[in-house]
Amino acid sequence: MTVVLLAVPAMARAQQASDPRVADLVSSGKVRIALFSGQYTKDPVSGELKGVWADVARALAVRVGVQLVFVEHPTPPTMVECLKVGGCDVGFLGYDPARTADVEGFSPPFIEFDYTYLVPAGSSIRSATDVDRLGVRVAVVRAHASTLTLTRVRKHAELVGADTPDSAFELLRTSRVDAWASARHLLVDYSAHLPGSRVLDDCYGTNRPAVVVAKGKAARLAYISEFIEEIKASGFVQQAIMRSGWRGVRVAPPQAHTPNEVRSRCLTGA
Numbered sequence: 001m002t003v004v005l006l007a008v009p010a011m012a013r014a015q016q017a018s019d020p021r022v023a024d025l026v027s028s029g030k031v032r033i034a035l036f037s038g039q040y041t042k043d044p045v046s047g048e049l050k051g052v053w054a055d056v057a058r059a060l061a062v063r064v065g066v067q068l069v070f071v072e073h074p075t076p077p078t079m080v081e082c083l084k085v086g087g088c089d090v091g092f093l094g095y096d097p098a099r100t101a102d103v104e105g106f107s108p109p110f111i112e113f114d115y116t117y118l119v120p121a122g123s124s125i126r127s128a129t130d131v132d133r134l135g136v137r138v139a140v141v142r143a144h145a146s147t148l149t150l151t152r153v154r155k156h157a158e159l160v161g162a163d164t165p166d167s168a169f170e171l172l173r174t175s176r177v178d179a180w181a182s183a184r185h186l187l188v189d190y191s192a193h194l195p196g197s198r199v200l201d202d203c204y205g206t207n208r209p210a211v212v213v214a215k216g217k218a219a220r221l222a223y224i225s226e227f228i229e230e231i232k233a234s235g236f237v238q239q240a241i242m243r244s245g246w247r248g249v250r251v252a253p254p255q256a257h258t259p260n261e262v263r264s265r266c267l268t269g270a
Helices: 002-007 009-013 020-028 052-064 076-085 145-153 165-173 184-191 218-234 236-244
Strands: 030-036 067-073 090-094 111-119 137-141 158-162 179-183 205-207 209-213 249-251
Touching: 020 030, 020 052, 020 218, 030 052, 030 076, 052 067, 052 090, 052 209, 052 218, 052 236, 067 076, 076 090, 076 209, 090 145, 111 145, 111 184, 137 145, 137 165, 145 158, 145 179, 145 205, 158 165, 165 179, 165 184, 179 184, 209 218, 218 236, 236 249
Parallel strands: 030 067, 030 090, 137 158, 137 179
Antiparallel strands: 090 209, 111 179, 111 205, 111 249
C-alpha cells in the first residue's frame, strides 16, 4: 500500500469517501476485489499478491478510502459467480461479447496485451497460421477470454481444455498438445520452465482487461470508470506494468466509454 500511495499521492489526496456511488463500500469499511489465476502472482514468503491487477485493486481501495480484501478464485466463472451472489464487490475481466450478460458492464480498459501461442522445443510451428491446421492440438484454459477469442477465429486446430494455466502448461510439457494459446505475458513466464520453448511473435487477438461489477451496480461502475481513466492519465498504470516486469503489456489508450473494439495488430515489444 505504501508503494501505491507514493506512486499516486494526488489520488490519495483526492479520495471521494462521500461520493454516493460508493457509499455502500464506505459504510462497510472495505472493498472485496476478486482476482483469478493468471491475473496475479503470489510472494512465496509473505503471500502478498503482485502484478498489475493487484496494484490497480490497491489503488482503488485507496481512492475509495476503505480496506482492501482480496478474494482469490481459480477461474473466471467462479469470480463472476462471486459477484452474482454478493461474495465480492469488484472483479476484473477481459472484455468479450460472450461475457456481457453476466455483469453490469465493463469499465474502460486499463491495459492491453495480445494472445499468442507457446510451442515446445523443436516445434515446426512458426506462426499463428501454422497452428490452425488439421491435426494440431492446442491447450486452452476454459472460459478465459483468450479461449473465447480463439473459438471464434479457429477453423481447423483441435482445442484441448484445461481448468487452470498450470494444467494447460502441463498438457504442453508432457507433449499431449502441440501448442498452448493464452496471453503473451503469461506464456513468457511459463516458457522459462520449459527449456527451448518459444512464444510466437504474431498473435490471434488482443485483450483489454477492465473492471466489472454485478448487475444493478451501474453507479459503482461509473465511479470506477472515472478512476480507471485517472490512473491511466497519472502514469500509475505504466508504473504498475514496469513493476510487474511483464513483457507485451502496455497502458490502454484513453477511452470515453466501454472497451472494446477488436484490435487486429499485435503488441509485441510493447
